[in-house]
Amino acid sequence: MRKKEDQNLELAKLERKLETAEEYAGNAAHELKSPLASMKVLADALLEQESVPEETYREFLRDISSQIDRETRVIDDLLQLALLGRQNDGDEKQSVLLDDIVKQVENNISQAAIQKNISLHLNCQEHCHIYGSRQYLYDIILNLMENAVKYNVPDGKIFLDIKKKNGLLGIRVRDTGIGIGKHTGNDIFKRFYRENKEYSREQGGTGLGLAICKEATEKMGGTIRYRSTKGEGSTFLVWIPVHNK
Structure with missing residues (x-):
C-alpha cells in the first residue's frame, strides 16, 4: 500500500513537471514568434510598395531593428536560464x-x-x-x-x-x-x-x-x-x- 502511494506521488510530481515544461515551451515559442511576426509584417509592407519615401523606409528599418533587439533579449535570457539549470553550484x-x-x-x-x-x-x-x-x-x-x-x-x-x-x-x-x-x-x-x-x-x-x-x-x-x-x-x-x- 505504502509503495503504491509513493508511486502515485512520484507520478503526480512527474505530471506537474511535464505540465510546467509544456507551459514554458509554449510561452518561449510565443515570445520568440511575436517579434518575428512583427518583422514579417514590416518587411512585407516595404516589399509591396514600388517606391517608398526615404523617411518611411528608415522608420520601418528602425522598427525592425527594435524587434531584433527584443528577440535578442529573449534569447539571451533563455540561454542564461538554461545555463543556470545545468551548472553545478560549485562551478566557477x-x-x-x-x-x-x-x-x-x-x-x-x-x-x-x-x-x-x-x-x-x-x-x-x-x-x-x-x-x-x-x-x-x-x-x-x-x-x-x-x-x-x-x-x-x-x-x-x-x-x-x-x-x-x-x-x-x-x-x-x-x-x-x-x-x-x-x-x-x-x-x-x-x-x-x-x-x-x-x-x-x-x-x-x-x-x-x-x-x-x-x-x-x-x-x-x-x-x-x-x-x-x-x-x-x-x-x-x-x-x-x-x-x-
Whole structure:
C-alpha cells in the first residue's frame, strides 16, 4: 500500500513537471514568434510598395531593428536560464569583489536611467567580497537594477545597498516605481510572468529577469523576497550565505 502511494506521488510530481515544461515551451515559442511576426509584417509592407519615401523606409528599418533587439533579449535570457539549470553550484567559484560588479552594472544601466532622469544611489560596503560565482551575483544585481529602471517613473530614484552581516551577503534594491499588486505574490518569480504585459513589453521586459534572479540566488543557497506598494515602488532583498574558500 505504502509503495503504491509513493508511486502515485512520484507520478503526480512527474505530471506537474511535464505540465510546467509544456507551459514554458509554449510561452518561449510565443515570445520568440511575436517579434518575428512583427518583422514579417514590416518587411512585407516595404516589399509591396514600388517606391517608398526615404523617411518611411528608415522608420520601418528602425522598427525592425527594435524587434531584433527584443528577440535578442529573449534569447539571451533563455540561454542564461538554461545555463543556470545545468551548472553545478560549485562551478566557477572565485573571490568576488562586489564593488567591481556594481560598477559594471552601473555602466550597463546608466543610459537607460538617464533617459528617464532616474537617479542612482549605490552603496556597497567597502572591500565587500565573497567566495562564490561572479556570474550568478552579476545576474542577480543586473536584473534587479534593470527592472528598477524599467518599472520606475520619470524622475524616480533607485537605491542599491550591499553589505555582509552575520555570515550573509545582503543585496537590497529599492525603487520609487509603479509597484506590484498584492495579488501577484510569488508569481512574480515565474518565467514569463508579467503583471502588465503591454507595459512590460513597452519597457523592453522579457518576463524572465526575476526568474533568473531567483534561480541564481537559490544556486548560491540564498533567498530572495520582496515587498511592494502599488504606485509607490518596490524593494527586493536577497540574502546569500558567505562561505570560506
